[in-house]
Amino acid sequence: MFNKVLIANRGDIAVSMIRSCKELGIKTVAVYSSADMESLHISLADESYCIGPADPMKSYCNADVITCTAINCGADAVYVGYGFLAESIPLIEKCKAAGITCIGPDTAIIEFLSDKSAVKNLMRELAVPTNMNRLHGAPKEIDIQLIGDSSGALYVIGDRDSSYINNTTRLMGESPAYAVSDKTRKKLYKAAKKIAGALNFVGVGSINFYVDREGNHVFKQFVPRLQVGCAITETQCRINLTKWQIRIAAGETLSFSDEDLFLAGCTLGCRIYAVNPANDMPQTGEVSILHIPCGLGVRIETAVYQNCTLPLEYEPILAKVIVHAGNREEAIIKMKNALSELVTEGVINNSELFIDFLNTEEFQSGDYDITSYSKLLSKRTDY
Amino acid sequence: MDKKILKMAAEVMRELSLNEISIKDGETEIVMKRDSAPVPAQKAIPQEVEELDFDAGELLMKEDFENNPKSEITAPLLGIFHGSPSQSDLPYVQIGSKVNKGDTLCTIESMKMMTEIPAPCNGTIVDVCVADGNLVEYGQTLFVITADN
Numbered sequence: 001m002f003n004k005v006l007i008a009n010r011g012d013i014a015v016s017m018i019r020s021c022k023e024l025g026i027k028t029v030a031v032y033s034s035a036d037m038e039s040l041h042i043s044l045a046d047e048s049y050c051i052g053p054a055d056p057m058k059s060y061c062n063a064d065v066i067t068c069t070a071i072n073c074g075a076d077a078v079y080v081g082y083g084f085l086a087e088s089i090p091l092i093e094k095c096k097a098a099g100i101t102c103i104g105p106d107t108a109i110i111e112f113l114s115d116k117s118a119v120k121n122l123m124r125e126l127a128v129p130t131n132m133n134r135l136h137g138a139p140k141e142i143d144i145q146l147i148g149d150s151s152g153a154l155y156v157i158g159d160r161d162s163s164y165i166n167n168t169t170r171l172m173g174e175s176p177a178y179a180v181s182d183k184t185r186k187k188l189y190k191a192a193k194k195i196a197g198a199l200n201f202v203g204v205g206s207i208n209f210y211v212d213r214e215g216n217h218v219f220k221q222f223v224p225r226l227q228v229g230c231a232i233t234e235t236q237c238r239i240n241l242t243k244w245q246i247r248i249a250a251g252e253t254l255s256f257s258d259e260d261l262f263l264a265g266c267t268l269g270c271r272i273y274a275v276n277p278a279n280d281m282p283q284t285g286e287v288s289i290l291h292i293p294c295g296l297g298v299r300i301e302t303a304v305y306q307n308c309t310l311p312l313e314y315e316p317i318l319a320k321v322i323v324h325a326g327n328r329e330e331a332i333i334k335m336k337n338a339l340s341e342l343v344t345e346g347v348i349n350n351s352e353l354f355i356d357f358l359n360t361e362e363f364q365s366g367d368y369d370i371t372s373y374s375k376l377l378s379k380r381t382d383y
Numbered sequence: 384m385d386k387k388i389l390k391m392a393a394e395v396m397r398e399l400s401l402n403e404i405s406i407k408d409g410e411t412e413i414v415m416k417r418d419s420a421p422v423p424a425q426k427a428i429p430q431e432v433e434e435l436d437f438d439a440g441e442l443l444m445k446e447d448f449e450n451n452p453k454s455e456i457t458a459p460l461l462g463i464f465h466g467s468p469s470q471s472d473l474p475y476v477q478i479g480s481k482v483n484k485g486d487t488l489c490t491i492e493s494m495k496m497m498t499e500i501p502a503p504c505n506g507t508i509v510d511v512c513v514a515d516g517n518l519v520e521y522g523q524t525l526f527v528i529t530a531d532n
Binding site: 033034049050051052053059064065067068069072073094 | 460462463493494520523
């Protein structure tokens with residue numbers, strides 16, 4: 001196992017990675033930009049270094065400075081998670097040259113997946129459709145979560161409906177994907193396992209498909225790393241994927257099989273931003289009052305604290321609110337209650353948008369797709 | 384006055400390179416001064432320096448050195464601080480060095496690339512805040528300089 005891990009991220013992602021390291025008895029190093037001097041992840045880590053100015057290209061996305069910090073603080077691994085340098089070949093290579101492991105996908109799979117024609121050829125070989133014309137109407141986006149270790153074990157750990165998106169930003173997810181039939185689900189799991197198996201996938205990743213109302217599917221992409229929806233799957237399946245990603249990188253093998261997975265109930269997750277729902281304006285400045293919901297089955301991932309300042313330079317994310325309940329109806333009520341309890345002053349949050357969506361017939365029936373968010377926005381009048 | 388005290392004072396002066404010391408016993412008064420003669424900045428020995436894609440002086444220039452008699456010079460990037468061109472060389476500057484705008488004060492090494500840190504103005508180095516070979520963070524104070532005029 002690693003001795004010291006440099007966390008090359010910020011915000012709630014960094015906080016959750018630091019927590020996972022602590023649970024594994026690993027020392028942590030936080031890095032931060034000059035705009036993040038008072039960020040929570042700095043105070044949770046054992047060591048911290050200011051690596052550059054606010055501009056991410058000169059700090060969180062600067063492979064040289066991150067490798068240099070890792071070498072000089074004696075870290076034996078670097079963990080990006082997702083965003084910033086999560087799939088950066090230069091970072092992996094620079095770290096490797098210094099004997100440091102990058103926790104996440106290896107260069108071979110990143111290179112392969114960035115070659116669109118190679119991916120298309122593979123899908124053709126595996127008989128996985130890639131042609132959007134085969135779908136009728138606006139589709140859903142369904143993620144199949146995967147985990148694989150170096151011994152060749154590869155499991156599907158549930159699925160998510162990630163159709164509630166703003167352009168490409170995932171706003172909400174649910175696991176399992178309520179509207180997907182068992183027949184379609186089986187088909188997607190099989191396809192996902194086939195793709196990941198063909199690439200000898202090791203680590204935590206997901207394969208995203210577009211699925212129409214008739215259950216036709218098309219391969220969208222293979223995300224060979226953690227992604228935002230992982231927190232939903234973690235809660236649904238009671239597995240810490242952030243932690244497993246570290247273990248797998250350290251060469252450990254999976255201690256469970258897909259038959260051991262706990263899949264009952266329903267998990268919903270919302271990404272709440274400091275954005276004014278009336279005009280989509282991002283909010284910055286001090287969070288003068290903060291009340292965070294809690295209770296049985298309510299999980300909050302955040303790096304925000306009372307009187308903290310949201311820097312202008314980054315996405316104004318406040319929190320991921322994740323709820324788990326025995327069934328979907330209960331989970332919806334729990335989520336609405338949790339969102340109503342989330343109070344911020346100083347900055348406006350957009351939790352109302354989610355409550356409104358949870359109340360729509362479209363959501364309740366599960367019959368929503370990747371255009372639903374923009375449709376809801378166009379109808380809004382009273383925020 | 385006790386000869387011992389004189390001897391001690393002389394030793395302290397030598398150790399700290401002071402040019403003035405004043406000791407008073409009753410009600411204790413100690414005055415120590417160090418206005419060492421300016422040491423001319425050593426010319427940087429040319430070496431291979433790779434160009435970074437940002438202006439190392441960018442951060443430095445934001446401060447108004449001309450109107451601030453004493454200013455801090457901060458690191459424009461994270462890396463290893465080198466106070467001299469190589470271990471066998473004399474430091475670029477030390478406390479008391481007179482420098483001209485643009486003179487190299489130190490280099491910061493990041494991933495085998497050396498970035499020269501130039502003096503932001505004409506002046507005198509009044510403090511060197513980092514020891515050779517140490518890791519400096521972005522924005523960390525490297526030197527304190529007193530600008531001329």
